[in-house]
Structures are given as structure tokens and as C-alpha cells.
Amino acid sequence: MKALVGEHIETLKPYVPGKPIEELERELGIEGSIKLASNENPLGPSPKATEAARALLTKGHIYPDGAAHRLRAAVAEFHGVSADEVITGNGSNEVLTIAVRTFCTADDEAVVSEYSFAAYPIICQAQGMTIRRAPMKDPLTFDLEAMAAAITPKTKIVFVANPNNPTGTYVPADELRAFLKAVPEEVVVVVDEAYHEYVQAEDYASAETMRDLRERLIICRTFSKCYGLAGIRAGYGIAPVELIDRMNRVREPFNVNILAQDAAAAALKDVEFVERSVRINEEGRAILEAGLEALGELGVSWIPSQTNFLLVKTPVEGVQVYDALLRKGVIVRPMAGYGLGEYVRISIGTPDEVRRCLASLGEVLPALLSREEA
Ligand SMILES: Cc1ncc(COP(=O)(O)O)c(C=O)c1O
Structure with a gap:
């Protein structure tokens, strides 16, 4: 029988989007989660x-x-x-x-x-x-x-x-x-x-x-x-x-x-909405960078960004950080699929969302690091 699809389709790995909030909340039975995984605008639509x-x-x-x-x-x-x-x-x-x-x-x-x-x-x-x-x-x-x-x-x-x-x-x-x-x-x-x-x-x-x-x-x-x-x-x-x-x-x-x-x-x-979106992004990025700087002693760093997200290097595998943050109701994006296994990508949310993400990071990283050492 003729092959169903060509080799190029058989070996094609589909695009993996950011995890939807509803899916996470259904899986873990939690509420009030935030998604900083798809570089969406935290202000909503214009x-x-x-x-x-x-x-x-x-x-x-x-x-x-x-x-x-x-x-x-x-x-x-x-x-x-x-x-x-x-x-x-x-x-x-x-x-x-x-x-x-x-x-x-x-x-x-x-x-x-x-x-x-x-x-x-x-x-x-x-x-x-x-x-x-x-x-x-x-x-x-x-x-x-x-x-x-x-x-x-x-x-x-x-x-x-x-x-x-x-x-x-x-x-x-x-x-x-x-x-x-x-x-x-x-x-x-x-x-x-x-x-x-x-x-x-x-x-x-x-x-x-x-x-x-x-x-x-x-x-x-x-x-x-x-x-x-x-x-x-x-x-x-x-x-x-x-x-x-x-x-x-x-x-x-x-x-x-x-x-x-x-x-x-x-x-x-x-125009006003775009300006406001850029301003809140600048504000959020400054908060995120300052918070990541403070986590520097745990081995966290980031790549300077001109966008509404930061690629953050983590001291343990990014997917572990992603999993631990999920349990805190914070969705970021693991980067292993991009060949960047030591990173997560964090979208810049509202200042409050960024602060919550940083607080959660500060909580999960020590535990992940001590697990790594054990
Ligand atoms: C660089 C880049 N190009 C294109 C897109 C596609 O965006 P959309 O199809 O939503 O316009 C994205 C989405 O994340 C992107 O990051």
C-alpha cells in the first residue's frame, strides 16, 4: 500500500503552543492561575x-x-x-x-x-x-x-x-x-x-x-x-x-x-493603546529584570530583550522550573523544544503578574536546587 504521507510529514513535529490556563486549572484543580507563556498583551485587546x-x-x-x-x-x-x-x-x-x-x-x-x-x-x-x-x-x-x-x-x-x-x-x-x-x-x-x-x-x-x-x-x-x-x-x-x-x-x-x-x-x-501597552511592558520588564537579578545568586540570568518576554537561564533544567511553577499556578514556556533546555521564556505580564511569577520562582528554585544536589 502507498504510504499515508510522505517522510516530511511523518517526521514533522507539530508546533507546541503555550499551555492554556483552563487546561492547567482542570488538571490541577486550582484557580486564579496566570499565563506568561505566549507573549500575549496583559492589557487585553485594544x-x-x-x-x-x-x-x-x-x-x-x-x-x-x-x-x-x-x-x-x-x-x-x-x-x-x-x-x-x-x-x-x-x-x-x-x-x-x-x-x-x-x-x-x-x-x-x-x-x-x-x-x-x-x-x-x-x-x-x-x-x-x-x-x-x-x-x-x-x-x-x-x-x-x-x-x-x-x-x-x-x-x-x-x-x-x-x-x-x-x-x-x-x-x-x-x-x-x-x-x-x-x-x-x-x-x-x-x-x-x-x-x-x-x-x-x-x-x-x-x-x-x-x-x-x-x-x-x-x-x-x-x-x-x-x-x-x-x-x-x-x-x-x-x-x-x-x-x-x-x-x-x-x-x-x-x-x-x-x-x-x-x-x-x-x-x-x-495609538494610545499601543503606547500604553509599550509603557506597561517597559515597567514589567524592569520589575522582572530586577527580580531576576536578585535571584542571580541562585544561578539565574537572562538575555537582554527588545520584546514582551525574557529568555531566562535557569540553574536546573527549564522544564523542571516550568513544572514547579505550574503547581503554583504560573504558566511559563519551557524551551527544550527549541534546543534551549536550560531556559524558560517568561512573557512580561502586568506588574502584579510579574511580581507573582518572581515570588513563585524564588520559592521553587531553592527546592529544585537542593533536589539536584541530593
Ligand atoms: C516571531 C513571531 N512571528 C510570528 C508569530 C505568529 O503570530 P500570529 O500568527 O499570532 O500573528 C509569532 C507568535 O508568537 C512570533 O513570535
Whole structure:
């Protein structure tokens, strides 16, 4: 009998999302848990987005605008581009998938960095592609020269997350510019800016300022993080018309639902909410860093981050810390699946959530360390 699926699907390891609060509470019979595991916005959604979505609840029987005109127009205005240069997706994850399905075949190769967003290799493997992983440089930062060096004549797509998940690190503008110029013109470069709004580094610049450097460049943004719409699902890509046109041939006709289209368009205009989200993130990060510093004598350290999470090095296996924190009703993200077994990733919640996470860490680490010594 013919194999049910090809080897590339048989060996594909699915994406492991953060543990939902309801699941934890059901399993342990506890209440009042907090989730700092999926880099969600602790303020909730933009209120303007909620209002826009609520108005559409009675329109659920009507198909969405397949071309998402209003949302694409809002994105185009926001970025000063033409609506034909914008594609929207069911989260930016879908935009990444559409890009791979559009531009790549099983004969092509993808270049990713080690310790980068897990979806890139998953999407490419599902397409049957070969994936090359470039090493990072210290401290867990994209090495764009190594990535350029990993490109072969078979490479069709390259993914740069800036800033990167799960490390929180970024590449400075001059390095990104040099990379965009160095990559052969036939390669599609995806610069994934899911955490763009949080960046404070002065030498960072969005790839939207570098579009003149190459034709085959797709810039991805999401409404899941700073705009607080992870559950509503909306993201977008900006690229030259020629690329967007081809991606639209692959895109499913009604890929962004009616709530998401108007909620995202309203969120984009909610400047005050984005500013508030960034401010509370800065506040939470300062509290988290100070608390981790105080735990330094137990062997805790972290990677400097430009995002709404910190990659935290733990003195015992990260999964042990994750398990112990679960029992305290605090969900963080173990990193073994990323090959970072000595780390957990902690999303920056509200100041109170961060303090609770730190207090729990302070309680579980001594016990874990003494168990380790025994
Ligand atoms: C770097 C990066 N890109 C893309 C995504 C996908 O986000 P969404 O599909 O919710 O837009 C994430 C989500 O965590 C991410 O960390």
C-alpha cells in the first residue's frame, strides 16, 4: 500500500503552543492561575478593536470581504504604501505559510537561524523543503553573516525575526541593510517584525525603511502582540505588488474573518493603546529584570530583550522550573523544544503578574536546587 504521507510529514513535529490556563486549572484543580507563556498583551485587546468586533457579531451569517479591503486600506495608510502591496492573514503565521506555499517547492531550501521562531522550519518541512540552520552569535543573536553564508543555489527563502522569538534579541539596522543587499536577488527574504512595537533600541529600524534594497522582501507584522488580538487572529505582510499578487493566488478566499478585519483596522488606529501597552511592558520588564537579578545568586540570568518576554537561564533544567511553577499556578514556556533546555521564556505580564511569577520562582528554585544536589 502507498504510504499515508510522505517522510516530511511523518517526521514533522507539530508546533507546541503555550499551555492554556483552563487546561492547567482542570488538571490541577486550582484557580486564579496566570499565563506568561505566549507573549500575549496583559492589557487585553485594544478597546477600540473590541467595540468594532462587537458591532459585527450579528453579521456572522455573511461571508467576510475576501480581499479585506478596509483592513488593507488601513494598513496601507499606516505604512504609507499602496493597498496592493499588502496581504492580510489569519495571524501573521498564515502570511508566513502563504509565502512558503507560493514561492517554494520541495526542491527548494530555506535558511533559518538556530533558536528562532519554530513555525519557520515547520512550515517549510510541511512543503517538503530542506532546511538549513545558521548558528547564532553571542548572546543568542542572529548572525546575519552566517545566515548569508548558509545560502546555496537551492535557497529560495530566508527568515529573519527582528526582534527574535524566543531569544528577544534584535539585529541593528546597518547589519540588516548589509544582509538585504548581500542575499542573492532570487531569494525571498522574510523579515518578521511580530514584536516591532516593543523595540526601544536606537540602532534598530524596521525593514519597511529598506524596501528599496531588494525586490523580494516580505515584511510581516501581527496584531497578536502589542495590539492584543492574538485570539481574534490577524496579521499582514508588506511586499512588492508582484509578490502580493502571487500570494493572493494561493491565499484562501475568506482567510481573515469579519471580526478580525474590523477589529484589526480599529486597533491600528488606537495609538494610545499601543503606547500604553509599550509603557506597561517597559515597567514589567524592569520589575522582572530586577527580580531576576536578585535571584542571580541562585544561578539565574537572562538575555537582554527588545520584546514582551525574557529568555531566562535557569540553574536546573527549564522544564523542571516550568513544572514547579505550574503547581503554583504560573504558566511559563519551557524551551527544550527549541534546543534551549536550560531556559524558560517568561512573557512580561502586568506588574502584579510579574511580581507573582518572581515570588513563585524564588520559592521553587531553592527546592529544585537542593533536589539536584541530593
Ligand atoms: C516571531 C513571531 N512571528 C510570528 C508569530 C505568529 O503570530 P500570529 O500568527 O499570532 O500573528 C509569532 C507568535 O508568537 C512570533 O513570535
